[in-house]
Amino acid sequence: MKSPRGKNIQMAKVLIIDDEQSIRNTLREILEYEKYDVAEAKDGEAALKMLQSDNYDVALCDIKMPKMDGIELLEKVMDEGIDTQFVMISAHGTIETAVNATKMGAFDFIQKPPDLNRLLLAVRNALDKSSLVNETKTLKKKISKSLDMVGESPIMKQIKDDIEKVAPTEARVLITGPNGSGKELVARWIHQKSNRSKLPLVEVNCAAIPAELIESELFGHEKGSFTSAHKQRIGKFEQANGGTLFLDEIGDMSLSAQAKVLRALQENKISRVGGDKQIKVDVRIIAATNKDLKVEIEEKKFREDLYHRLSVIVIKVPPLKERMNDIPLLVEKFLADIAAEYGTKPKKIKKDAISLLQKHQWSGNIRELRNVVERLVIMGKEEINSQDVKTYTDFG
Numbered sequence: 001m002k003s004p005r006g007k008n009i010q011m012a013k014v015l016i017i018d019d020e021q022s023i024r025n026t027l028r029e030i031l032e033y034e035k036y037d038v039a040e041a042k043d044g045e046a047a048l049k050m051l052q053s054d055n056y057d058v059a060l061c062d063i064k065m066p067k068m069d070g071i072e073l074l075e076k077v078m079d080e081g082i083d084t085q086f087v088m089i090s091a092h093g094t095i096e097t098a099v100n101a102t103k104m105g106a107f108d109f110i111q112k113p114p115d116l117n118r119l120l121l122a123v124r125n126a127l128d129k130s131s132l133v134n135e136t137k138t139l140k141k142k143i144s145k146s147l148d149m150v151g152e153s154p155i156m157k158q159i160k161d162d163i164e165k166v167a168p169t170e171a172r173v174l175i176t177g178p179n180g181s182g183k184e185l186v187a188r189w190i191h192q193k194s195n196r197s198k199l200p201l202v203e204v205n206c207a208a209i210p211a212e213l214i215e216s217e218l219f220g221h222e223k224g225s226f227t228s229a230h231k232q233r234i235g236k237f238e239q240a241n242g243g244t245l246f247l248d249e250i251g252d253m254s255l256s257a258q259a260k261v262l263r264a265l266q267e268n269k270i271s272r273v274g275g276d277k278q279i280k281v282d283v284r285i286i287a288a289t290n291k292d293l294k295v296e297i298e299e300k301k302f303r304e305d306l307y308h309r310l311s312v313i314v315i316k317v318p319p320l321k322e323r324m325n326d327i328p329l330l331v332e333k334f335l336a337d338i339a340a341e342y343g344t345k346p347k348k349i350k351k352d353a354i355s356l357l358q359k360h361q362w363s364g365n366i367r368e369l370r371n372v373v374e375r376l377v378i379m380g381k382e383e384i385n386s387q388d389v390k391t392y393t394d395f396g
Helices: 021-033 044-053 070-080 095-104 116-146 154-166 183-192 214-219 255-267 293-298 304-310 324-342 351-359 365-379 386-392
Strands: 013-017 037-041 058-062 085-090 108-111 173-176 201-205 244-248 284-289 313-316
Touching (some): 021 037, 044 058, 070 085, 085 116, 095 108, 154 183, 183 244, 183 284, 214 255, 255 304, 324 351, 324 365
Parallel strands (some): 013 037, 013 058, 058 085, 085 108
């Protein structure tokens, strides 16, 4: 038997919190018949200790209890960040009590004596919510892990320090470095550690969008503003409102689009293509480029005033060949990441294989290294060695 989200009910743990033994017995009998794993606590103090030491999906909690009542317990559980979903039960319940309990974080409120169907529905729905919470936490951990900045070389330590300093501010950041070196990862870390992290990070690859469409992509357009504008479109600036806009490869942006971006940064307002309305936007800009923008300025390909607007802080990401000592750490991370993607056990790699990898120049930087490691995982032995590197790469 499974819950709506596929979680085995047999594995679901329910804690009954009530000072009346007869109530606990009745609820236990009902829940165990439904194949739940049931535990009991006779008051709030005992329940708090159990919740702190073990994980429960759902708690059925009486409100009126000695030592610590249900509302006090709920408050402590919320303060401590315990994820158990609380269904409050009371014979003395009022609408006001129910509203207050749900405002404090309770999932549901049921009056005594509880209707059997109503009780089971509340438990199942609370279990569904518990599954969602756990899935979200797991996903966040995966995302956080995928954003790990790997490397202990002096230059990487400096970049990490710079991110810690700049992220909590509102300063615009320009990230420079060759293709595949990890500029996007730096941008994601800045956003993740910023005060805007709960709001979106919206990315625009300026090199991938045709010059005639970049303004529509950034600022949106009104219906009928050009031939294929069949409906109104919200641009990336509006989508990122309150969050962060990452302009990747900004050195490839057309001069006309640069002028509009500059105006948006000066006025904190944009107007859609084909529209006259000024729309306020609150956006932090992070830009990245693999070009030398000072050379681009001299060649009249990039606006100097926009450069100075964007480069309040400049973070230079080095090519991989300048941080070869980080290759063993990067390889171990990629082996673990690839195994997780494939659902297999991570392969090991011998020191002689690592030594060969450290001799390569890596013109494609970290992106190239990741691709090579994936190829070695697929084609190489259980423990990847130097012969595998020689056989399955063009530089061994």
